[in-house]
Amino acid sequence: MSATMEKGVRVLKEVIDSRIASYFSSCVHCGICADACLFYTETGDPKYTPIHKLEPLRRVYEQEYTLFGKLGKLIGWSKAVTDAELAEWQELVYNSCTLCGRCSVVCPVGNDIVYMVRKLREGMSASGNAPDGLKGAVTRTVTIGSPMGIKLPAVKAQIKHVEADYGLKVPLDMEGADYLVMLSSMEIINFPEYLGAIGKIMHSVGKTWTLSSEAFEATNAGMQIGNSDLARVIVTRIVDAAEKLKAKTVISPECGHAYTALRWEGANLIGRPFTFKVQHIIEVLGEFEAQGLLKTEGMETDKLTFHDPCQLARRGGVIKQQRVLMNKVAENFVEMPDAGFMNWCCGGGGGASAIEEGEELRLKAFAVKIRQFNAVKPDRLVTACANCRIVLEEGLEHYAMKLPVIGLTELVAEHLPEPK
Amino acid sequence: MDHLAFLTWVRGTGLDIALSLFVFGVLWRLIEIYGLGVKKDLSEPRAGEAASGWHTIWRRSFPQKEAMMKSPVTYAGGIIFHFGLAIVVLFFVPHILLIKDMFGFGWPGLPSQVIDLVTVVTMVAMILVLVDRLVKPVKRFLSTKADYITWVLTFMPLLTGWLAVQHLLLPYTLMLAIHILSVEILLIVLPFSKLFHAFTAFGSRWYNGEVNGHKGVAV
The missing domain is CATH 3.40.50.1860 (Rossmann fold)
Structure with missing residues (x-):
């Protein structure tokens, strides 16, 4: 085992807590998390099943923190995680996971899969297996x-x-x-x-x-x-x-x-x-x-829809405010299917947009966004994340869809009364 | 060993061994898992109504619409067989008598015809989820030997119990002894396999709900 690999495994051992132990002990391999992940739904490749992306972490957990895992390691039944495996997992842990958290909210046994991906990245990074772009x-x-x-x-x-x-x-x-x-x-x-x-x-x-x-x-x-x-x-x-x-x-x-x-x-x-x-x-x-401080005038008249950034809505708890603001400045605000809490990720969050070799996959996964847009056919798309915005623009261009993307803050600012 | 001696052993020594290992296994695993601890979250919690541990323990027992549409067999089969198992285990009169015998208290059971029907429905649901596991690419990909072994270990008590009550295949005494033995094997394996989700699923849902509650995510 190389020195960096040793460090990686040590870091993985350190990040494992009761949550992770409970999550791995609860998984029944039902596969429901796959349907929540845009990288699986848009490719149909089972390797993108969220819980599978955690396999190296699961093995370390089993071998280091369970009785039978320790025994298995001792008698050579279970093999230690190798450098080559971690390198292979780079695509699964970074390129095909935006930490969007849809899997974590559908898992029937309650596993917070994103929490674990975040922790696995600690070991990946320590062992030198993070993507060059990041x-x-x-x-x-x-x-x-x-x-x-x-x-x-x-x-x-x-x-x-x-x-x-x-x-x-x-x-x-x-x-x-x-x-x-x-x-x-x-x-x-x-x-x-x-x-x-x-x-x-x-x-x-x-x-x-x-x-x-x-x-x-x-x-x-x-x-x-x-x-x-x-x-x-x-x-x-x-x-x-x-x-x-x-x-x-x-x-x-x-x-x-x-x-x-x-x-x-x-x-x-x-x-x-x-x-x-x-x-x-x-x-x-x-x-x-809410405090009555925000005075606006005039309304947008074209059809607008809102893309919820995952970390703001599902992972951050800010879901209602953007809707109140949209309705304040737009008379034709429509919601896409799954908007709000269960909105689909743009495909570029969690650092994914910085990974060059992940671009092809990212654009493929973007098909889910195109379906969402086609369901409501908006004239313009509003969001509240500059990274989403860039990724959305790239995706729209790839699919040759003409849909301007704007930020909510600037949209609100455009409707402020002119200072006297 | 004749059938009666076999039955006597599984009812006596066998049950004692199985229950001891089960209790030891459950405690061992609970300590192994929850003894690791979690770090206190230092970020300021968001005020207001949101999810919580209790909320998520309850909420995740029911599917979300989108997930239900995509995995109908997993959900419908899963829910039916979990409820079915609970009904058969807890409301079949001989089971209640055994519990009363061991712990000194019991509760009213369901008519045996009802238990019969529930058993058959539960077995059908289990077969459907097994077929789904073999047919659906994601589930097949995720499945390990342990998934199939635990399926067999869960199915056997249902099947042998039903066969014993129906007086089918083998003499009643022998079938009953096999039934009890299959339950004992299940009890011993449970803490050390994915079947332990019977305990940890509640802890996992709690942790998940707690995080969402802290962030003020209304689930």
Whole structure:
């Protein structure tokens, strides 16, 4: 066994807890999780059955933590997990799993399969079996500050543009603001309108906000690759900035996994509760709306539908707010089949969109989205995750479907009354 | 050994051994699994009504519409045979008498014609899920020898019990002895096989529901 492999197995042993032991002891091989997974439904290949993706972890559990497993290992009945196997499993653990969590909510015995995939990735990453695309993203996040290699000057340049275009001030490193706003690289490079929208909305509702020059990027490739040490480095950067600026609330951008990393994993990664609140931008807008602060005018008249980012809805508990907001600005808002809690993933979450060799499979799996769109035939598609947005646009282009994709925050911002 | 001696052994020594191993096995496995512990979640829970451990324990007993449509045999067959097994085990009068004999308390049973019918329905449901396992690509792919062995071990008590009551195939005494022996084998294997989901499924659902409850996901 190589040294990295040894490390991988050691990490896997460390991540196994009562949950994982209970889950593996409960599986009856009913196969119901397969039908919940877009990589199985769109390929029909049984190897994409979610529980099967965990086979290396299951073997380590059995051999290290069960009486008969230990005996079996002793007398040579059960073989130890090999490096070659982990390499083979890379496709199953990363390319064909977006951590969307549909399997975890249909399993009849209650297995949280995604929880286990997340843990298996720790061992895959430690043993050097993570995909190159994700490795690169992690290295760039840790050394440069963002997975796409964006540095502060790029952010500052965008701030300048936004200030000129929207005629409003974008605060940087302001102490004691109500909100510390985080961005995702995608928004900095591809969707500058997000930052402008935030500025307009905050101005309109009368809240103070700021960006931080030390932490502006919220996406967490460390979590996606399954390296908690690196995930911690990335989260700590945000925690330090928030505490230094004494921000009351940190706003996670329109990015699903950034939200999960910060909202649910963050405190566990740094080993203590946060001193500030973490909210997704859609939650914040929902709150403004509930408090009567969000005034809009005019309605979109074309047919709009909403793609729920998995980490926001099913894995994050934010399901109603986006619907309230949609109905506030669109008179013809229609729901796709399975929308909301059971919405189908775009196919690019959990770091999958950063894996080049997974593209063909990803586009194949996208057929499920095309079916959803065809069921309601919308004029435009709204979402609240910059990564979903890119993946949706790529998928739509591949299937030659003309359907513009927009972000919900900017859609809401377009309907704010003009400042007097 | 004649039939009566065989029956006497499985009713006495055999049952004692099986029950002891069962109790030991269940405790061992529960400690092995739940003794590992879980880390406390330090993230701030979302307030408001959502899922919970109890909710999910109850909710996952029933299929979601989409999943039901895609795996009708797994769901219908599974639900019928689980309920059928429970009814036959807990409401057949001789079973209740045995429990009363051992623990000193019992409850009213169901007429034997009803038990007869439930047994046959349960066996048919079990055969259907087995066929589904062999025919459906995903289930066939996932299946190991243990899946088929545990199916046989679960089916045998039903079949032999039914045959004994119907006085079919073998003399009653021998069939009854085989029936009891098959139950004893099932009891011994249960804690150390996937059949242990009879215990852990509740723990798993609890954990799953707890996480969703913490996040405020309304399931």
